[in-house]
Amino acid sequence: MPIGRASSDPRLSRWSGGLALYLYLPIAAAAQPTVTWGDPTTPAGFIGYVLRSNYGSLSLSLGVKSGSVIGQWVAYGLDLLGVFLVVGVFLAMVGSMRLLRRDPAAAVALGLAFLVAGPLFAAYANPDLSDPINQGILQRFYILPAIPVGILAGIEVLGSLDALIERLGRARPAARPGLAAAALLVMALPVASVAAHGPALDQNGNTVAQSHAEDLLRTLPTRAILLMRGDENYTGVSYVQRVEGFRTDVAAMDVELLKVPAYVVVTKRLHPDVVIPWASYQQGPRGSLKDLVAANIGTHPVFFVGQMAEANWDAAWDEVHAGLVRELVPKGQGGDGYALLRTNKDAIAALSFPDRRYPATTWESLICEHYGVAAFDLAYALQSGADAQAQGPLVEQMYRTAIRLANPTTIPAAFKNLGILLQSEGGDRAEILSLWEQYVALAPEAPDVGQIRQQITRLGGAAP
Numbered sequence: 001m002p003i004g005r006a007s008s009d010p011r012l013s014r015w016s017g018g019l020a021l022y023l024y025l026p027i028a029a030a031a032q033p034t035v036t037w038g039d040p041t042t043p044a045g046f047i048g049y050v051l052r053s054n055y056g057s058l059s060l061s062l063g064v065k066s067g068s069v070i071g072q073w074v075a076y077g078l079d080l081l082g083v084f085l086v087v088g089v090f091l092a093m094v095g096s097m098r099l100l101r102r103d104p105a106a107a108v109a110l111g112l113a114f115l116v117a118g119p120l121f122a123a124y125a126n127p128d129l130s131d132p133i134n135q136g137i138l139q140r141f142y143i144l145p146a147i148p149v150g151i152l153a154g155i156e157v158l159g160s161l162d163a164l165i166e167r168l169g170r171a172r173p174a175a176r177p178g179l180a181a182a183a184l185l186v187m188a189l190p191v192a193s194v195a196a197h198g199p200a201l202d203q204n205g206n207t208v209a210q211s212h213a214e215d216l217l218r219t220l221p222t223r224a225i226l227l228m229r230g231d232e233n234y235t236g237v238s239y240v241q242r243v244e245g246f247r248t249d250v251a252a253m254d255v256e257l258l259k260v261p262a263y264v265v266v267t268k269r270l271h272p273d274v275v276i277p278w279a280s281y282q283q284g285p286r287g288s289l290k291d292l293v294a295a296n297i298g299t300h301p302v303f304f305v306g307q308m309a310e311a312n313w314d315a316a317w318d319e320v321h322a323g324l325v326r327e328l329v330p331k332g333q334g335g336d337g338y339a340l341l342r343t344n345k346d347a348i349a350a351l352s353f354p355d356r357r358y359p360a361t362t363w364e365s366l367i368c369e370h371y372g373v374a375a376f377d378l379a380y381a382l383q384s385g386a387d388a389q390a391q392g393p394l395v396e397q398m399y400r401t402a403i404r405l406a407n408p409t410t411i412p413a414a415f416k417n418l419g420i421l422l423q424s425e426g427g428d429r430a431e432i433l434s435l436w437e438q439y440v441a442l443a444p445e446a447p448d449v450g451q452i453r454q455q456i457t458r459l460g461g462a463a464p
Contacts, residue, residue, distance in 0.1 A: 025049060034242045034270065039262035067129050072122040072138075075129055079142050080118075084149060085196065087189060092149045095156030110148040118145030136361030157189065209236040211352035212324075212367045217247035219323050219347055221301050225274060226252040226325065227289065229306030232363040232370075251300070255281060255289065255308070274300065283310055290316065293328055302328045305370070321377045323348045324370055338381035348378045349394060353401055372406025375399070376414050383417060396421055412442035416452060423455075433459055 025040040038053075039045035047053075081089060100107040121141060127134040213236030220226060228234050234254040240246040251271040257263040258281035268276055275295040278287040290313050293302050297317070303325040318334025320327040321341050341348060353371050358364035379398035382391040399418040402411055419435035422428065436452050443449065 022046075022050060032266075032269070034266065035238055036262060036266060038260060039265075045262065066126050067134075069123045069126060071129055072126055073119055075135070075138075076118060076122045076142065079139060080146075080149070083142075083146060083193075083197070084153065085193060088153050088193065089149070091153040091156040091189075093152075095152035095154070095159070098159050099152065099155050110152060114145050114148040117148075118142070121145075132360035133363075133366070136359075136363075139361065157187075161187070206364070208354050208358070208364045208367055210240060212370065213237045213240045214246060215351045216305060216324050217241070217250050217252070219344065220247070220250055220303060220325070222249055223273070224250050224301045224303055225296055226250055227292075227302070227304040227306075227308065228252060228254050229256060229308060230366065232366045233305050235363075255306075258292075259283070289313070293317065297328060297330070304328065321381065323351065323378070324374045336384075338377070338384070341378050341381035342385050345378060345382060345391075345394065348374065349398065354405060357405060368405040369407060369410065372402045372404070373411060376402035376406065376411045379414070380417065383421065392421065392425060408438070408442055412439050412446070415439040415442065416448075429459055 026046060029036050029039060029041045038049045040049040084092065096107055096111060099110070122138070125138060125141070127138060129135050129138070209232070212232070216226065216233065216237060217240065226237070228237065234252075234257070237252045241248050241250070241252060251267070251274045253267055254263075258267075258276075261280045264276055264278075264280055267274070275292075277291045277295045281287050281289070281292075289308065289310070293313060294316070296302060303322065305325045313328065316331055317328040318331055319337060320329055320334045321338050323341065323344070327340065351371065351374065353375065354364070354368050357368050375398040379395045379402065382388060382395045382398075385391065388395070396418065399414050399421065402414045403418070406414070408415070415435045416439040419432045419439070422432050422435070433456060436456050439446075440449055440452055440456070
């Protein structure tokens, strides 16, 4: 091929056009945006960005337990059938045969696109599907292979319509109503799919993530530090701070992103009064969260949300329950850990508790869990306080909210404590029995299970 014609080769244009999108990364990052992932302005950062080094280049995410390849394919196949229905998958298969006869190259291209983005990617990612959140994350990647499936199904629908219309023009009058009905049925398939999936996918009015982020920040004092772990915390807080401009005085930091030096640089720029004592969080003795807390706790109130198991800061600070978050205070100053909830009971009770639970595969389900635990903490704080009797209605409300929103295995004590409250107030005997029976089933090894069993027997129930 002559050198002078290389630039006009459509195949080269398609490759260069697609890869050219990566050139935007260093251009955008050079403007020092508030939110950036890595630092693609340097050669090493750019390569790491393209290769997904922060996530593990050859895995879906760092530290994610692997599953079964066969299990991935079964899960993907079931999802495919759920999205396109059996008829849609059948149309795609027939459409691939039709396209293969007319345009083999296009058929192979669509087939490879489906295989690479669908079954092969599912096998390559291979997360543990026993975790519902992992299932939800992987389902987002099913969108890409749905495109070639939809195109192939559309090719068959179009081909079938053309054939029906042609037959309709040549058919005898008596056969035309049937052919016309068949044509309408083919055209109705997309409408049927929307009707089947639309209600479940309708997110109109779903503000759970935004309300949760605002609640996380609203109860914090001025210039507080909030350490976060979990996408359900970081993404919402980032949105309300950077887009809505809400509580930007709070230095909200995701501890996983603190492992990325570029994120540390951005955080220092946004909050120059906050001391970050290392270039990146190493989750070890050379870059621990304890160092970060120690460097700031004298000048900034420090709170955290999410699992911080590796912090091991019990020896230096007390944890104080503060609603959706916990505050760290110098050792010996935390009291019983629940005093702050009693002081701020009205603010905690006014949080935007979701009105229902969400599927376990969604981030909303984790947010509901956060709210459920916060409701339990408030109820427990008030029930164990000096004026517990006067707080009875709010205690009952919060325990019921906790049971409604949280996974029962997370807070089995909510069932026991609500039963105790109802018994003290002369509540319904059947409900008290049901609550205590659920508690015994959820926490059979708890130290007080024997006492609760005796109470169940005394009320005439059958102790589990």
